[in-house]
Amino acid sequence: MGAGRVKRKFAATLELVQVVWPIFVVHLLFVLTAGVLWQHYFGTLSHTVTPKRYGTFIAGLSHWDAAWFLHIAKHGYVRSNPDAAAFFPLFPITMNMVGHLFSWFAHLGTPLPHRQPGDRAYLLGGIVVSNVSFFLALAGLYIVSRRTRTPRQAVRGLWLMALFPSSYYFSAAYSESLFLMLIVFSFVFAYQRKWIWAAILMGLASLTWDLGVFGIPSLLWLVWRDFRIHQRLTKSLAHALEVSVIPVLFFSVYPAWLEHIFGNPLMFVWAEDHHWHRHFTWIWTSLHEDYLRDPLGFLASVLFLIILLAAIRRMPFEQWLFSAFALLIPLFSSAGTYPMSMVRFVLMAFPLYLFVGGAIRKMETYFAVIAACSVFMAWLTGLFASGHWIA
Template sequence: MSTSSVSRSGPVALTRPARLPSLGRTPSGLRAALTFFVAVRLAGAAVVVLANHATGRPLLRNLAHAWDARWYQHIAAHGYGDLIDITRHGAVQTDWAFFPLYPGLIRALTTVLPLSPGKAALLLAGLAAVVAAWGVYRVGDLVYGRGVATALVVLWAVLPQSVELTIAYTESLFSALAAWSLYGVLRGRWLWAGGLAALAGLSRPSGFAVAAAVVVAGAHEAVRHRGRVSPRLWVGCLAAPVGWLGYVLWVGHRTGDLLGGYFGVQQAWNSRFDFGRGSLLFVKGLLVHGGGFVYAAALVIVVAGVLLFCLLCLDRAPLALVVFAGVLVLVVVGGSGSFASKPRFLLPAFPLLIPLARALVRSWRLRPAQAVLVVGALTAVSLLFGAYVMTVARAPL
């Protein structure tokens, strides 16, 4: 399948499943999908606020200041090099571990609007989540049709870990940049794809997954056409990794170790690629000694992500989507660090939901009540799980 463009009359149309009736066939399909997405995520935020009230905590504090959010806001207010943390094991954690795009946008917003860094961070995260859902819909519509696109947004909205889209974290911003970059690849708009991939690389450590998708898809296109491709493809592929590489090299320069400095900073956060050793040790400890509900749920989500990636490959999805999702799955499975954080690392990997979205469309056609029941149950689980991890378990996500 070509990754440069997806034609309505091309090979994609031959494998496209039947579309979702009524909702997916109307021009309001996008509006309906985004309306559902916004409603579910606002409901998720409301449930967290109510849970905070019930437990006597400040209503919005853990939405705006939970865990890593305080680091982003401190960078926005004071720049880099101003905040360090010493762990109980003596590791020196610095703010250089956090990529600059999100705190830079927070700083810009607080400069032009009378907002605190926390409120600006929440506003940016919420707006980016809507833009991300829009991009997810456009990717699904382009490749599989409006029915699957609608189902894809619905499923992404009700993931158990989707509470991360409504707190002051980078997942929504990264997801927005990734979705629209992948859309650019599928449409053959290589400059847009490369530029957005560069910005994605400035938003999260896993931003190189978008660059990998652009570069691999571009290389495939060049080989398929024996090098006779637009110069824009080469420029887009060269631009895609610039953001991620630029920040890694900048940190290396600041630490005095150009190539290894950033990875040394990450090791202080117990974050490194160890080929799955840490994940295996975690699973062994969980099975032998047990653990909290959040850690068991995280394991289930990660295993589901691996299985969904296998289904995505069997589904013969476009190469860019497979590479993007595959790199994120590889980082989650092969990387060390807190296992409770791994579900949110998979959150931007929306292509993993394509097989489920296609199944949901088929279910809607045959048994609409069953499809509605499934979506309702997933929504309830998402809202309750989000409130639980934010206010009760308070696991380090």
């Protein structure tokens, strides 16, 4: 690589960091401040994840599903806790690795058997993984958005995602950020025609959340579009095979492991039904149930379905297709008496945030949307940090 090319790459990376860094910092400060203030003034409902035990910052970002990830990071998948199979393995694996790293540095000079991380180290590891992943995801989102939008429109889309009311999940010990980062960079590599890397990242995403396998049709569409441009049948067939098979191979590792542990490769499906009562249902039934049990999730579902319909033919088809899967897959599965968690699931429809960022014309409208999002984000972040169930 020539010196000129290195300089250009360095300059492009520096520009990207300068764009993304302020958005990430504002998001993180917003989450931490809201969480600390809410815990200070209103306390916490949790009797296990408390500021006294873990510290205010860690406790505020480690409720609900974080406890499942903590259990898996510490013990793996064990027969005594089959419901944990609903949570895919890549995030707790990274949580375990970073937790061990923190513990190792914290106990330098002590014998190796005494360097095992405690719960605090694991949870901090998960929070660090999430925040690093979210920073990288924002960078990837900017790259994706700049393909079809101006810098101003791209930045607006990033702000909308970073300050969306439920975006605090991106900073918590949850798998959302890691999944988003892997999916976004799978698209980035596909746009660069680096098909194997795109397939590998999509495969890793499918080990983070089963929604990852539904990114395969978008990659196949991009391969088809590439074939129409270059008319190279043999290469295009090879690329189609790569983006189809590699993610499925990655995904199949998890069912194979579940077969080894539980004797059931579909244990994650069983756990979803057994513990969370998720099962197939028609979308209108899901929306009706969410309207009755989780009005906030219902509003999020309706809003994003409207945006999805408005975006037809107004955004790249591969992005629209993934957004449709991200919204419709959870909407076709009812959670019984539980909320459907749609305020979380809509976070994965990342192209729709980029679309709205580019579609808003008036500065006044944009600032009004950002202000409203910020108010609701402060409210939901505070509730989550104090142990309330949101999604």
